[in-house]
Amino acid sequence: MKNKFVKLLSLPYVFWSIGFIIIPLLMVFYYGLTDKSGRLTLSNVLNIALPVHFKSLIIALLLSFVSTVICLLLSYPLAMILANVKSKSKGLMILIFVLPMWMNFLLRTLAWQTLLENEGVINTVLQFLHLPVLKIINTPYAIIFGMIYNFLPFMVLPIYNVLCKIDNNLLNAARDLGANEIQTFFKVTLPLSVPGIISGITMVFVPALTTFVISDLLGGSKILLIGNVIEQEFTLNSNWHLGSGLSIVLMIFIIISMITTAIFDKDGEGSAL
Amino acid sequence: MSNKLINLENISKSYDNHLVLDEMNLYIRENEFVTLLGPSGCGKTTTLRIIGGFETPDTGKVIFDGKDITKLPAYKRQLNTVFQKYALFTHMNIAENIAFGLKIKNKSKSYIDDKIKYALKLVNLEGYENRMPDSLSGGQQQRIAIARAIVNEPKVLLLDEPLGALDLKLRQDMQYELIRLKNELGITFIYVTHDQEEALTMSDTIVVMNQGYIQQIGTPEMIYNEPENAFVADFIGDSNIIDSIMVRDELVEILGAKFACVDKGFGENVHVDVVIRPEDIELVKPEEGTIHGEVTHIIFKGVHYEMEVMANGFEWLVHSTKMYPVGEKVGIKVDPFNIQIMNKPASEDEEAVQVEE
Ligand SMILES: Nc1ncnc2c1ncn2[C@@H]1O[C@H](COP(=O)(O)OP(=O)(O)O)[C@@H](O)[C@H]1O
Numbered sequence: 001m002k003n004k005f006v007k008l009l010s011l012p013y014v015f016w017s018i019g020f021i022i023i024p025l026l027m028v029f030y031y032g033l034t035d036k037s038g039r040l041t042l043s044n045v046l047n048i049a050l051p052v053h054f055k056s057l058i059i060a061l062l063l064s065f066v067s068t069v070i071c072l073l074l075s076y077p078l079a080m081i082l083a084n085v086k087s088k089s090k091g092l093m094i095l096i097f098v099l100p101m102w103m104n105f106l107l108r109t110l111a112w113q114t115l116l117e118n119e120g121v122i123n124t125v126l127q128f129l130h131l132p133v134l135k136i137i138n139t140p141y142a143i144i145f146g147m148i149y150n151f152l153p154f155m156v157l158p159i160y161n162v163l164c165k166i167d168n169n170l171l172n173a174a175r176d177l178g179a180n181e182i183q184t185f186f187k188v189t190l191p192l193s194v195p196g197i198i199s200g201i202t203m204v205f206v207p208a209l210t211t212f213v214i215s216d217l218l219g220g221s222k223i224l225l226i227g228n229v230i231e232q233e234f235t236l237n238s239n240w241h242l243g244s245g246l247s248i249v250l251m252i253f254i255i256i257s258m259i260t261t262a263i264f265d266k267d268g269e270g271s272a273l
Numbered sequence: 274m275s276n277k278l279i280n281l282e283n284i285s286k287s288y289d290n291h292l293v294l295d296e297m298n299l300y301i302r303e304n305e306f307v308t309l310l311g312p313s314g315c316g317k318t319t320t321l322r323i324i325g326g327f328e329t330p331d332t333g334k335v336i337f338d339g340k341d342i343t344k345l346p347a348y349k350r351q352l353n354t355v356f357q358k359y360a361l362f363t364h365m366n367i368a369e370n371i372a373f374g375l376k377i378k379n380k381s382k383s384y385i386d387d388k389i390k391y392a393l394k395l396v397n398l399e400g401y402e403n404r405m406p407d408s409l410s411g412g413q414q415q416r417i418a419i420a421r422a423i424v425n426e427p428k429v430l431l432l433d434e435p436l437g438a439l440d441l442k443l444r445q446d447m448q449y450e451l452i453r454l455k456n457e458l459g460i461t462f463i464y465v466t467h468d469q470e471e472a473l474t475m476s477d478t479i480v481v482m483n484q485g486y487i488q489q490i491g492t493p494e495m496i497y498n499e500p501e502n503a504f505v506a507d508f509i510g511d512s513n514i515i516d517s518i519m520v521r522d523e524l525v526e527i528l529g530a531k532f533a534c535v536d537k538g539f540g541e542n543v544h545v546d547v548v549i550r551p552e553d554i555e556l557v558k559p560e561e562g563t564i565h566g567e568v569t570h571i572i573f574k575g576v577h578y579e580m581e582v583m584a585n586g587f588e589w590l591v592h593s594t595k596m597y598p599v600g601e602k603v604g605i606k607v608d609p610f611n612i613q614i615m616n617k618p619a620s621e622d623e624e625a626v627q628v629e630e
């Protein structure tokens with residue numbers, strides 16, 4: 001009786017995953033592995049070897065890697081500060097970090113476009129102050145900046161969460177056994193926060209790798225990431241077969257990155273750094 | 274046993290205007306097994322954390338081996354702590370946990386390996402090197418926490434209710450283990466518990482605390498047989514605490530009846546507290562007792578019967594190997610030296626001595 005009720009409750013989710021995850025996925029595979037006449041082929045997937053496509057993949061991997069690393073370096077100290085704040089304003093501080101996430105992603109990036117433009121707000125102010133202007137828009141740096149800005153909270157929050165869960169007595173135990181603050185950090189805090197770092201990396205790296213909005217708006221369509229190439233195949237060229245084929249390649253890279261991080265996680269549990 | 278290894282001088286500590294320790298003075302001798310005993314919230318852990326260096330007192334000094342260490346950070350102190358909930362490093366195996374302190378001190382690998390073997394043998398967990406803490410039972414984790422502390426050869430081991438989470442049988446076993454360890458290692462133990470039986474079993478010296486005040490310091494026998502005030506008497510073991518009048522030396526009036534006792538020097542017709550342990554009450558025929566009453570409750574406790582006797586308006590708690598059924602009329606007799614007379618608490622500590630149920 002109760003079992004049936006639970007099953008009934010899960011029904012919407014079943015329909016959801018079939019309709020919006022499984023069927024689209026199957027369609028991607030269908031289009032990606034066939035040509036226009038419907039014959040089975042690997043040519044769409046192998047198209048990644050084309051210099052234009054390959055270059056866009058490498059740039060995407062590079063930019064998302066760099067922004068993930070910078071996000072991590074920025075987030076860890078930030079998460080530590082947030083986790084150690086004792087005052088009542090703690091909730092407010094975290095809210096300030098999460099708040100931008102509630103705004104539309106496109107809107108936020110558009111805002112940065114107007115801010116960073118050569119004749120944009122920032123440069124106008126700089127000019128007014130007789131300072132050198134920023135020539136950052138439409139460069140890879142602008143894209144990295146956009147990625148960091150948009151994905152930083154996804155790195156901060158999981159790290160903050162694991163740091164909060166670390167028992168203070170463990171840190172006291174390390175100090176008790178003769179470890180100073182730096183040793184305590186590297187031998188206890190850092191290894192225990194690896195799970196948070198891992199999920200942070202995944203949550204930043206994957207969307208950064210696949211983005212096309214950020215590179216479109218801040219890269220001025222001059223720097224094509226693999227996400228842009230795929231988007232254009234679907235929208236401009238209406239070549240769903242090629243778009244799907246390249247998507248499959250991208251998926252493979254995402255799966256590889258997730259497996260790598262998962263392996264790192266296992267290692268991190270066994271031994272201290 | 275003579276050196277004062279640790280000396281706490283006028284230690285006070287409060288949290289958000291709530292006074293937790295008030296002008297505490299306490300010294301601990303080398304090689305002593307000292308137990309801080311008191312109800313939950315009386316400041317035992319705070320005292321231990323001040324000694325361990327995890328908390329700084331608001332006033333007062335911590336002297337260790339003649340040196341003032343009040344401001345010395347925890348990692349520089351020559352003592353180790355066994356934490357209340359073990360606090361093992363879950364990301365390291367047992368060997369790595371035990372080696373933690375030694376690696377920090379850059380000891381050689383062979384020295385560390387020997388120490389791990391030795392410590393695991395000492396706590397009866399040989400061969401557990403490669404296990405993870407999560408795969409061990411509570412008792413085993415506790416013993417690893419002890420092993421991890423003692424390999425560092427501290428002068429003092431601080432233990433905060435280390436057996437609190439274990440079941441009764443295991444707790445009793447571990448009590449003997451700890452006494453054995455202490456004798457084998459020859460180091461000073463400062464032990465915190467709220468369990469009076471544990472304190473009586475293990476300690477050389479017991480420090481009874483309540484609400485941030487030390488109530489009494491003494492050997493287990495002194496604490497049990499000669500409690501200094503009603504709080505101690507009530508907290509250590511069962512007892513009958515009765516508001517009485519000291520008529521003159523060696524005579525006390527309890528609930529209207531005159532009892533001979535051995536105490537002197539309280540003055541004449543002075544209000545006092547009398548403590549009589551339940552096992553010191555002798556039940557006799559009604560006409561043979563100093564006072565008499567009727568049995569109202571009886572419980573079989575294994576070694577003895579626990580009875581309550583209503584006499585002169587007071588429920589007397591009595592332990593006896595002889596059984597008297599409920600409703601039986603009995604007399605109560607007490608040997609003079611088993612009547613413990615205590616002054617009523619002085620005004621300053623009045624609050625601290627409130628006996629709680
Ligand atoms: N970090 C703290 N912040 C505020 N109050 C505390 C803190 N630590 C302990 N206390 C308070 O101090 C009192 C004594 O605590 P503690 O020393 O832990 O007692 P015990 O170990 O004897 O149970 C308690 O009332 C407790 O609530």
Ligand SMILES: [Mg+2]
Nearest residue numbers: 314317318434
């Ligand atoms: Mg405590």
